[in-house]
Amino acid sequence: MVAAACPGAGAACASFPNSLLLSRSPPPHAPSPASSMRRRLLLGIGTPAVAALAAAAPPAVLQDGAATMFVTAGAYALVRTFDVLTERRLVEKSLSRKIVHVLSGVLFMASWPLFSNSTQARYFAAVVPFLNSVRLLTYGLRLSTDEALVKSVTREGKPEELLRGPLYYVLVLLFTVLVFWRESPIGIVSLSMMSGGDGFADIVGRRYGSAKLPFNDKKSWIGSISMFISGFLLSAIMLFYFSSLGCIHVSWEEAFGKLALVALAATAVECIPVTDVVDDNISVPLATMLVAFLLFGSNTQ
Numbered sequence: 533m534v535a536a537a538c539p540g541a542g543a544a545c546a547s548f549p550n551s552l553l554l555s556r557s558p559p560p561h562a563p564s565p566a567s568s569m570r571r572r573l574l575l576g577i578g579t580p581a582v583a584a585l586a587a588a589a590p591p592a593v594l595q596d597g598a599a600t601m602f603v604t605a606g607a608y609a610l611v612r613t614f615d616v617l618t619e620r621r622l623v624e625k626s627l628s629r630k631i632v633h634v635l636s637g638v639l640f641m642a643s644w645p646l647f648s649n650s651t652q653a654r655y656f657a658a659v660v661p662f663l664n665s666v667r668l669l670t671y672g673l674r675l676s677t678d679e680a681l682v683k684s685v686t687r688e689g690k691p692e693e694l695l696r697g698p699l700y701y702v703l704v705l706l707f708t709v710l711v712f713w714r715e716s717p718i719g720i721v722s723l724s725m726m727s728g729g730d731g732f733a734d735i736v737g738r739r740y741g742s743a744k745l746p747f748n749d750k751k752s753w754i755g756s757i758s759m760f761i762s763g764f765l766l767s768a769i770m771l772f773y774f775s776s777l778g779c780i781h782v783s784w785e786e787a788f789g790k791l792a793l794v795a796l797a798a799t800a801v802e803c804i805p806v807t808d809v810v811d812d813n814i815s816v817p818l819a820t821m822l823v824a825f826l827l828f829g830s831n832t833q
C-alpha cells in the first residue's frame with residue numbers, strides 16, 4: 533500500500549532546505565532560517581523596491597520562485613549540453629536524444645523536493661514544463677529558430693519533429709506535476725516508465741535488438757525486456773527517494789509486486805504496433821497511470 537504520509541495540503545514532504553535544516557536545530561535566539569534567508573536576499577538584492585518585495589513575500593514563495601528559476605535553467609543547460617556533445621560528435625545523435633529523454637524526466641522529478649511544502653508549490657514546478665512546451669511550439673511552428681534544440685531532440689533535424697514526441701513528453705510532465713505532484717506514486721511511476729523505461733528500450737533495442745517481436749518488427753525482445761527492467765528499477769528508486777523525504781509512505785512488501793505489474797503493462801503497451809497512431813510518450817504514461825491507479829489507488833493529497 534502506498535499512501536501519502538501527511539494528508540491535506542502542504543504535506544510535510546521535507547523539501548530540501550527544510551530537510552537540510554531538519555538535521556540541525558538552530559541555536560536559541562538565532563534568527564529563523566527563513567528570516568535569515570530573506571535578510572541575505574535583501575542584502576544581495578540592490579533595489580529597495582525589490583528588497584521590499586522580497587521582505588513582504590512569504591518564504592515559501594521565495595523558495596518556489598528560486599527553485600523554478602533553477603530548474604528552468606537546468607532544463608536549458610541539459611539541452612545545450614547534449615547539443616554541444618552531439619556537435620562535437622562525442623555522442624551519437626539518436627543516443628543524445630534518448631539520453632535527454634531519460635534525464636529530463638528523472639531530473640525533473642528529482643528537483644521536486646526543492647520546492648516548498650505549500651499548496652502553490654506544484655504550480656511553480658509546472659512552470660518548467662509549461663515554458664518548455666511553449667519553447668517547443670515556438671520552434672516547431674518555425675516562429676523562431678533554435679538549432680541547438682532541434683539538433684539535440686529531433687531524429688532528423690526537422691523543427692516540426694518538436695511538435696510530436698518532445699512536445700507530448702513535456703505535456704505529460706506538465707499534466708503529471710499538476711495532477712499527481714510528489715504526493716502520489718502514480719505520477720512518479722508514470723514518469724519513471726516514460727523517461728527511464730521507454731528511453732532505455734530505445735537505447736538498448738536500437739543497438740542490440742536483432743531479434744524482433746513476432747507481432748511488431750519495429751520492436752525487439754531485448755528492447756522490451758530493457759524497458760521492463762529499467763522502468764521497474766527507476767520506479768522503485770524514485771518511490772524510495774520520495775518516501776525517504778516523507779512525501780509518500782511505501783509498504784515495500786506490496787509495492788514491488790505492484791510495480792512489476794505496472795511495468796509489465798507499460799511494456800506491453802509500448803510493444804504493440806500503435807506508434808503510428810499514438811506516440812509512445814502518450815500511450816506509455818497513460819497505460820501506467822491507469823494500472824498504477826488500479827493497483828495503488830489514488831493516494832493523492
Ligand SMILES: Nc1ccn([C@@H]2O[C@H](COP(=O)(O)OP(=O)(O)OP(=O)(O)O)[C@@H](O)[C@H]2O)c(=O)n1
Binds near residue numbers: 812
Ligand atoms: N521495445 C523496443 C523499443 C525500441 N526499440 C528500438 O528503438 C527504436 C526506437 O524506438 P521507439 O520507442 O519507437 O522510439 P520512438 O520514440 O518512436 O523513436 P524516436 O524516439 O526516435 O522518435 C526502434 O526503432 C527499435 O530499433 C526496440 O528494439 N525495442
Ligand SMILES: C/C(=C\CO)CCC[C@H](C)CCC[C@H](C)CCCC(C)C
Binds near residue numbers: 606637661664698
Ligand atoms: C527528446 C525528448 C522526448 C522525445 O521522446 C525529451 C524532450 C525534453 C525537452 C526538450 C526538455 C524538457 C525539460 C523538462 C521539462 C525539465 C527538465 C529539468 C531538469 C532539471 C533537467
